[in-house]
Amino acid sequence: xxxxxxxxxxxxxxxxxxxxxxxxxxxxxxxxxxxxxxxxxxxxxxxxxxxxxxxxxxxxxxxxxxxxxxxxxxxxxxxxxxxxxxxxxxxxxxxxxxxxxxxxxxxxxxxxxxxxxxxxxxxxxxxxxxxxxxxxxxxxxxxxxxxxxxxxxxxxxxxxxxxxxxxxxxxxxxxxxxxxxxxxxxxxxxxxxxxxxxxxxxxxxxxxxxxxxxxxxxxxxxxxx
Amino acid sequence: xxxxxxxxxxxxxxxxxxxxxxxxxxxxxxxxxxxxxxxxxxxxxxxxxxxxxxxxxxxxxxxxxxxxxxxxxxxxxxxxxxxxxxxxxxxxxxxxxxxxxxxxxxxxxxxxxxxxxxxxxxxxxxxxxxxxxxxxxxxxxxxxxxxxxxxxxxxxxxxxxxxxxxxxxxxxxxxxxxxxxxxxxxxxxxxxxxxxxxxxxxxxxxxxxxxxxxxxxxxxxxxxx
DNA sequence: ATTTTCGGAAATGTTGGACATTTTTGTACG
DNA sequence: CGTACAAAAATGTCCAACATTTCCGAAAAT
Numbered sequence: 304x305x306x307x308x309x310x311x312x313x314x315x316x317x318x319x320x321x322x323x324x325x326x327x328x329x330x331x332x333x334x335x336x337x338x339x340x341x342x343x344x345x346x347x348x349x350x351x352x353x354x355x356x357x358x359x360x361x362x363x364x365x366x367x368x369x370x371x372x373x374x375x376x377x378x379x380x381x382x383x384x385x386x387x388x389x390x391x392x393x394x395x396x397x398x399x400x401x402x403x404x405x406x407x408x409x410x411x412x413x414x415x416x417x418x419x420x421x422x423x424x425x426x427x428x429x430x431x432x433x434x435x436x437x438x439x440x441x442x443x444x445x446x447x448x449x450x451x452x453x454x455x456x457x458x459x460x461x462x463x464x465x466x467x468x469x470x471x472x473x474x475x476x477x478x479x480x481x482x483x484x485x486x487x488x489x490x491x492x493x494x495x496x497x498x499x500x501x502x503x504x505x506x507x508x509x510x511x512x513x514x515x516x517x518x519x520x521x522x523x524x525x526x527x528x
Numbered sequence: 529x530x531x532x533x534x535x536x537x538x539x540x541x542x543x544x545x546x547x548x549x550x551x552x553x554x555x556x557x558x559x560x561x562x563x564x565x566x567x568x569x570x571x572x573x574x575x576x577x578x579x580x581x582x583x584x585x586x587x588x589x590x591x592x593x594x595x596x597x598x599x600x601x602x603x604x605x606x607x608x609x610x611x612x613x614x615x616x617x618x619x620x621x622x623x624x625x626x627x628x629x630x631x632x633x634x635x636x637x638x639x640x641x642x643x644x645x646x647x648x649x650x651x652x653x654x655x656x657x658x659x660x661x662x663x664x665x666x667x668x669x670x671x672x673x674x675x676x677x678x679x680x681x682x683x684x685x686x687x688x689x690x691x692x693x694x695x696x697x698x699x700x701x702x703x704x705x706x707x708x709x710x711x712x713x714x715x716x717x718x719x720x721x722x723x724x725x726x727x728x729x730x731x732x733x734x735x736x737x738x739x740x741x742x743x744x745x746x747x748x749x750x751x752x753x
Numbered sequence: 754a755t756t757t758t759c760g761g762a763a764a765t766g767t768t769g770g771a772c773a774t775t776t777t778t779g780t781a782c783g
Numbered sequence: 784c785g786t787a788c789a790a791a792a793a794t795g796t797c798c799a800a801c802a803t804t805t806c807c808g809a810a811a812a813t
Contacts, residue, residue, distance in 0.1 A: 318601055318804095319766065344793070355768045357582055360795090364586055368593025370690075376543050377775055379794060392688050403624055463617050465595075469694070545796070569764070580797045585766090602804055604765060757812070765804070770797105777792070783785090 324354050324362040332371050332382055333447075333478045334440065339385040343372065370476045385479055393477050394526050400469045401522065402515050404458025409511050412460030417506065423453040424503050431492050434485065443485055447478060457518065481525055489527060498524070549579050549587040557596050557607055558672075558703045559665065564610035568597065595701045608701075615705050615751065622698045622747050627740050629683025629691050634736050637685030642731065648678040649728050656717050659710065668710055672703060682743065706750055714752060723749070 328348070331337045345359045354362065363380045366372040373383050383389075408416060430449035434442050451474055458470045484490050498521050505514035553573070556562045570584045579587065588605045591597040598608050608614075633641060655674035659667050676699055683695045709715050723746050730739035 321766085346793075356770090357585075358767065360582075361585060361589060361766095364589045364593075368589070377794065379776095392690050395688055396690050396694075399624065399628055463620055465617050465621050465698075469621075473690075571764080582798095583796065586795095602765065604805095755813090757810105759808105759810080761807090761809100763804105763806070765802100767802075768800085770799095772798105773794105773796080775792105775794070777790105779790075780788090782787080 320354055320358050321362050321365065324352055324358060325365050327352055328362065328366060329369070329371055329475075330444075332366075333482055335479065335483065337382050339382050339479075341382045343380040343382065345379070369472060383476075390477075390480050390526065393473055393480075394522060396469075397473045397477060397522050397525075398519055400466060400473060401454060401458060402518055404461040404463070404466050404470055405514060405518055406511060407462060407466075408458060408460035409506070409509055409514060411462055416456075416460035419456045419459065420453075420506055421503065423449070423456040424499055427453050428496070428499060431495060435492055438485065438488075443482060446485070447482065450481070451478075477525060484525070484527065491524070494524065495521075545579055545583050546587050546590065549577055549583060550590050552577055553587065553591060554594070554596055554700075555669075557591075558707055560704065560708065562607050564607050564704075566607045568605040568607060570604070594697055610704055615702075618698055618702050618705075619747060619751050621694075622702060622750075623744055625691060625694050625698060626679060626683060626747065627743055629686040629688070629695055630739060630743055631736060632687060632691075633683055633685035634731070634734055634739060636687055641681075641685035644681045644684065645678070645731055646728065648674070648681040649724055652678050653721070653724060656720060660717055663710065663713075668707060671710070672707065675706070676703075702750060709750070709752065716749070716752075719749065720746075 328337065337343070343363060345356065345363075348354075348363075349356070349359050352359075363372050363374070367374050367380070371383055372380050374380050426449045430442075430446040434446040451471075454470060454474050455467070458467055461467065498517055502514060502517040502521065504510075505517055553562065562568070568588060570581060570588075573579075573588075574581070574584050577584075588597050588599070592599050592605070596608055597605050599605050651674045655667075655671040659671040676696075679695060679699050680692070683692055686692065723742055727739060727742040727746065729735075730742055
């Protein structure tokens with residue numbers, strides 16, 4: 304009842320064992336410690352992450368619903384593949400879902416929403432600077448979390464819980480590719496900065512066309528290879 | 529060989545216990561035998577549907593990923609709510625996802641795709657007639673399956689597995705409302721027939737605008753109260 | 754009589770071990 | 784070289800038990 308070689312919780316209280324396991328494995332998939340298509344043998348996972356037979360299976364089932372893990376009938380679990388095609392598919396979904404969410408937020412969002420977006424943009428800007436100086440895994444996680452909060456804030460006022468859920472889900476699936484780009488130093492922070500400014504200006508002006516375009520370019524930037 | 533994602537099978541061979549449980553519970557949720565917001569106690573479910581503690585939890589976790597069941601941290605599972613607001617949200621998502629899928633299918637679909645759609649339309653037309661004469665649960669299931677196959681065929685050539693998966697998922701969530709409408713005799717089969725004709729004509733003519741409009745009206749029809 | 758508090762009952766989350774079935778692997782044989 | 788078969792590994796399923804949390808109803812207080 305104490306096997307914890309991993310900590311790092313940021314959100315709130317991760318109560319259950321399953322959620323702790325899930326966040327640990329999720330993180331290792333995001334950082335490609337567990338590689339795409341890798342077979343996930345419950346015995347081996349238990350030795351690495353702890354937890355019981357039951358907990359591990361339930362954890363994998365949970366990660367399956369997030370799209371990080373795939374289950375095949377009598378052949379166990381494996382890390383979801385991450386090919387170029389997967390990336391294009393994920394980007395396609397992100398474009399559709401997030402632009403729709405932003406469009407609806409722009410139409411319905413009040414001042415509280417707007418300020419949340421502004422705050423998120425500010426944090427992203429700060430995290431951008433931090434991760435440029437120190438691209439270690441820890442700052443990378445904080446940077447990613449800032450980016451995630453920005454995306455979630457954009458669709459937060461859409462009034463559609465399912466749309467918000469899908470935004471989170473697909474951002475999670477895209478995370479692996481983003482962090483790979485970051486690690487390879489292939490992210491153009493200068494371009495990001497200008498895009499962030501354009502997005503901010505368009506949102507405060509409630510200019511739907513320009514805001515959607517800025518968001519779309521931001522998403523497409525994750526497609527670079 | 530192929531996998532799993534989420535869907536509603538009818539009578540095919542479901543290998544594992546979990547999948548048999550899942551399809552049984554899924555069906556009972558669709559027919560409101562298990563009512564919205566109803567608490568799902570594993571002990572009670574085991575007595576009704578069989579299966580072990582472990583299998584039942586895994587089943588519920590799986591249904592959670594389909595959106596049929598919700599899990600709260602230390603408070604177990606319950607049937608996903610089905611309010612007017614939920615319906616509007618689901619319809620919103622179906623409109624976006626399915627119209628995008630059809631748009632892409634129209635652009636990329638070959639003759640095999642087109643014939644699959646035509647076949648699906650034919651079966652739906654037949655099932656419409658059957659369910660008008662005998663609105664029993666069994667014919668209702670076949671009618672629903674025909675409608676499902678139609679929707680899936682429309683997006684089948686979109687080239688996006690995630691989009692196809694979401695189409696299946698949201699159709700599954702909308703199923704409860706559809707079947708409720710059917711049971712209450714509130715479905716306008718005459719209007720359905722004309723819509724089906726318009727959809728067919730627009731697709732064989734590859735008229736994107738008219739096809740999308742026909743699909744949108746078809747989806748909106750499920751919103752009637 | 755209404756509200757608060759407190760305890761027990763019920764339900765959930767977790768664990769370990771056991772067993773049947775299936776898949777995978779290794780090896781001998783044709 | 785390929786096939787077939789047996790051994791080994793892995794998965795899916797189940798049971799029994801315990802820890803923790805939540806739920807519910809009765810007693811106490813105002």
